[in-house]
Amino acid sequence: MTGRNDRGLLSRYSGSCGALTPRASGALRAWVATAGVALVLAGVAPVPARAEVSPNVIVTGVQASTGAVEFFLAARHLPPGVTLAGARIGVRADGVELASTVRQVAHTDRATPVRAVVLVVDASGSMRGARLTAARAAAADYAAVAPPGVRLGLVTVATRPTVALAPTADRAAFAATVARISADGDTALYDGVAAAARLLDPAATPAAARYAERRIVVLSDGADTTSGLALAELQRDLARGRATVDAVAFGASADLGQLASLTDRTGGQTVRARDQQALRAAFRAMAAEVSAPVVVTAVVPPELGGRSTELRVTVTLPSASATATTPVTFRMDPRAAAGPARFSSPAARQTGLLTALASLAAGVLLGGFLLFGPLIGRSTAQRRLATLDQFVIGRRAAAPTPAAFPGAPMVRAAVAVGERSVSAPGRRDRIELALDRAGSSLRAAEWQAIRLAVTLATAVLLALVLPWWLGAPLGLLAGWIGTGQYLRLRAARRSRRFADQLPDALQLLVSSLRAGFSLQQAIDALVREGEEPVAGELGRALAETRLGGDLEDALERVGERNSSRDMAWLVMAIRIQREVGGNLSEVLETAVTTMRERARLGRHVRALSAEGRLSALVLLGMPIVLAAWMFAFRRDYLRPLYTQPLGLMMLFASVVMMVIGGLWLRKLVRVEV
DSSP, X not given: OHHHHHHHHHHHHHXXXXXXXXXXXXXXXXXXXHHHHHHHHHHHSOEESSSOOOOEXXXXXXXXXXXXXXXXXXXXXXXXXXXXXXXXXXXXXXXEEEOEEEEEOOTTOTTSOEEEEEEEEXXXXXXXXXXHHHHHHHHHHHHHHSOTTOEEEEEEXXXXXXXXXXXXXXXXXXXXXXXTOOOOSOOOHHHHHHHHHHHTOTTTOGGGGGEEEEEEXXXXXXXXXXXXXXXXXXXXXHHHSOOEEEEEEESTTSOHHHHHHHHGGGTOOEEEEOSHHHHHHHHHHHHHHSOOOEEEEEXXXXXXXXXXXXXXXXXXXXXXXXXXXXXXEOOOOGXXXXXXXXXXXXXXTTSBHHHHHHHHHHHHHHHHHHHHHHHHSOOHHHHHHHHHHTTSTTGGGSOOOGGGSOSOHHHHHHHHHHHHHTOSTTHHHHHHHHHHHXXXXXXXXXXXXXXXXXXXXXXXXXXHHSOHHHHHHHHHHHHHHHHHHHHHHHHHHHHHHHHHHHHHHHHXXXXXXXXXXOHHHHHHHHHHHOOTTHHHHHHHHHHHHHTTOXXXXXXXXXHHHTTOXXXXXXXXXXXXXXXXXXOHHHHXXXXXHHHHHHHHHHHXXXXXXXXXXXXXXXXXXXXXXXXXXXXXXXXXXXXXHHHSHHHHHHHHHHHHHHHXXXXXXXHXXXXXX
16 A cells, blocks of 8 residues: 555656756655655554553462472563563562572473463454464464463454464464464454453353463454444453453554553553554564563571561562562471570560479469468378368357468468358358368368469469460469369269279178178278278268267268269168168178179270270360460461450350360260169
């Protein structure tokens, strides 16, 4: 077109040259020739449709290791001749500059991030002939210049868009598909761009979720004519997506503004190519922008180990700079955990956690011995007097005064506090019964004083380790429940020992009865020769009878204190024998045989259920033990659980579920015999 216009212009002016002088005619021809060359050059060079796009960078494949973090870095819209390998790259995290190294990655590396480009080629009737040939050559140039690891796809646009090839790394398949493009029909450009966007959208195409970079390159020689999708709707879809759209307007008839409306929303660029050379040059330049990524390895200081923060990457180029951010969680560094965590209180700031806890525990233990040693370390005579006091008629009416307790004034003050705490009706009896079952010689007030001291010490200890608003109430709860549970466990262990020793003790009682001893004489012999706790409990029963009590009632109280059904049945047998007569030794021997059979069956059941009970203990204890270990050595991992509202809700829910699970497991593994 340009050549024909230039020749017509020359012919028109040559017709009038006859009226000019030869010198003027030569000047005119030179001017026309210069103008024609300028017009030709203007048609070859691509004309930008808008200002040059600023470069940007993409961070993908972040992988943290001990003392380091590694990621891929790719760039878009770099200036010609500039690569990431020659740029200055800075990495920061939590305001700390990380020393980093950069290396080029080959496309054969398995960890290289996947990038995809979809070419949208106008294949309408206006592209027949030389224009279609130029489009095929430009697509082939794009495949040749783009890095080998980039996946290429193709969408042709005619009356309807056609997905000719999904993104693939097979360059031969892409070249064969490009060679089969034919031109016919109208132009559904918007629908074609939308089809390309769906190929790169993970919501529409699951395989697109692997793409770290998504690009669409549009080639059109005219305007959209038959799309069912409106321009405004397509612009909204492109703005929501993560694909960059670049466009080439081929020829003078192409609507440059329409294409620019698609690229502006995605950070792409639009250029005009007036002929085949300009078209191929534009495609090669766009393919060159898909630069090969680099691998950046940054050194993470030990103090950043275990933190979840934001990684900030800055790329400085000769004429511009670009920044990208991405979340990262650093791995714990053993160098940062050379010693236990330290207290935040000023007094213990320079002391390790383990040393401070050991010192505090030693202080509490020493103070406990000094305060409550006189109560725990009573003499044998004092214990027997305390036992006999419980069976003296009228002694329960008046509670002992604090002055009656041995020890220092602080001990008497603590016991006085305990005395006031058990002054409620019935409370003293319940506590003394629990102490009797546990085999303790402490009075109710003494036990309450010790229990309060342990509870306060636990609260102080947890308040130092945890935040005070959480540690103090948790310590009070743990100390009070823990001491009560200790007393129950001690009573349960003593009851099991009593049940295990009772058959052998009764066998000795049967032998004494056959030797001619009375029942009280046989019990007295058993007390002298037997073992605790059976000897002690029967000794208490014998002491009650010597103080005027009934033997059967005393033995019945022995069964109640030790939760022994065998003892209750034994007392019932003794009472029936006294009422109806008979040989007491035979009755007791039958009871002993029954007890031993029941004990054997109980041990058998306990052995069969041992696996279930052990599994229940492991399941319940594992979260607690792991949480304690993590709190002592990796506290940063657990800090959100007790410092953030969501973490507190999760912690509360986990405790509730563990309690429910524990009750359920207890019901499953508990077998009554």
